[in-house]
Amino acid sequence: MKAMIGQKRPKISKLARQEERQGYLFILPWLIGLFGITLFPMLFSLYASFTNYDVTSRMDFIGLDNYRRMFTDDPLFWRSLSNTLYYVVWMVPLTTIGSILLALLLNEKVVGMRFFRTIYYLPAVLSGVGVYFLWMQLLSPTSGLINTLLSWIGISGPAWLSDPMWTKPAIIMMKMWAVGGGMLLYLASLQGVPAQLYEAAKLDGASVFRRFWHITLPMISPVIFFDVITSFIGGFQVFQEGYVMTENGSGGSMNSLLFYNLHMWHKAFTVFDMGYAMGMAWVLFAIVLVLTLINMKLSKRWVYYEGEDQ
């Protein structure tokens, strides 16, 4: 065998082998990262999730006990999971529809369009603690902007961040402010839709609504799919909103902002129940993976790729 390979090798040529070495040299930094700070930690965390690891001394193999505790013994696990699901289920469709509608408006020919696009996009580039503080002020029951505006139309607004019923809608509203990020994606794809399609449909007497439904939507469906998948995966990572916008990162009144990642954070870094926290991370990974695969499967029914017949 060796001899045969040895005979074959020269045919690949010295140049090609040199090329191959160079290829690996170029991707080496990423390979080091892949093994060093991604795969190795993941393997470690998978193993640690079957132990009672606490970073310092303990690391006894306890089998599925962490997972059993999660499902049967930890009401906050379910609470945080349902908080996160609530957030994802509302946030993803609302931001998707919002950014498509905004993109449709911003795709029109109107005076000052460059200015409008800039304004609507600006909030999307702002993030971090400053934005959370800004929204905590806007949502303040008495001195906040939102309840002031609501009072103008005769509505006395809720206590938003301290009323467990309104905390998550408040967070979703904050996300809607940053809808310009998705808008820009849709805008780019709307501008790629051939004008002839609309003209032909107009000649056939198709209404605005029919043109949108039968031309625009199918043509931008790959971008919708991309946007839905990424905001879906991003939605499951929600953490800072709960950490920064509640007292001492507690998760808010009645744990209504205790998102899955926040609960995991407390397990890992407040009580150092590391094995358990890593187990939780794997459960989340599994949930996201399964739901993403379902998303991808379903996408075949509605995502239209031009020039492909898969």
Add this chain to the structure above:
Amino acid sequence: MGSSLYYSGQQTDYRKKRVSLRQIVIFIVLALGSILFLLPLWWMIATSLKSMQEIAQYPPTFIPQTFHIDNYIRTWVAAPFTQYTLNTLLLSFFAVTGNVIVNSFVAYGFARIRFRGKKVWFSILLATMMIPGFVTLIPQYVMFSKLHLVGTYYPLIIPQFLGSAFYIFMLRQFYLSIPRELSEAAKIDGASHFYTWLRVIIPLSKPALATIAILSFNGAWNDFLGPLLYVNDESLYTLQIGLQSFRGSVQTQWNYLMAGSVLVLLPVIVLFFVFQRYFIEGMNLTAGTKG
């Protein structure tokens, strides 16, 4: 409606006028909407300039009665914000240099060099984008803690030099669109891949690299989780962590809290207006579907 009735007598102009009515409606909707989108920022600035008494007033005012610019000075000296800024700039510097150089280097490998297993490695790269951050975050913390690096900046700097799947993907798409002939010439002259990358590809991809620079600066500037996890000494606090702990000392003094928020957000806002096209380019590259 009223104006379309008004024009109904002029049959020849009908179509044109109808279109422009539609445009007027859209303009008004967009104008009202953009006021709504800007109001939060206005509110932040207005609150930051008010006195405590004015904030306590009901109903709240939209324009401060007196402009307390000194709120900003008080905020700045109430906590070591100068130190926080220098720390954040240092981390941002490493994030930008690391991300620009390394991701471009790796992306060149994926776009321009033929080697066995490339497809497999590239699919792994794409797959890693789907891993939720917390799956690696907690064990990474354990790893850095075992290396006695918790409490230093190394856990925040080192990963910036090991490539980011997302940026590598973006740059690879971009490099695939650069005509091969441009680098073939260098190759015929016997130039190495390293030379071609440095002297041909990098100059050609300046706009794309600027996008990466802007995005990674923004990312480092706004990073909260990393410093929260790895930094415990106040002298190493970044602006995000500093602002978060500043909240504890001023509690509901919204004017100071808003002044702090303005100060932290301002560089990003300025950056956005100056380098707008690179932010937008980033979104376009993200779309990826066109590449």
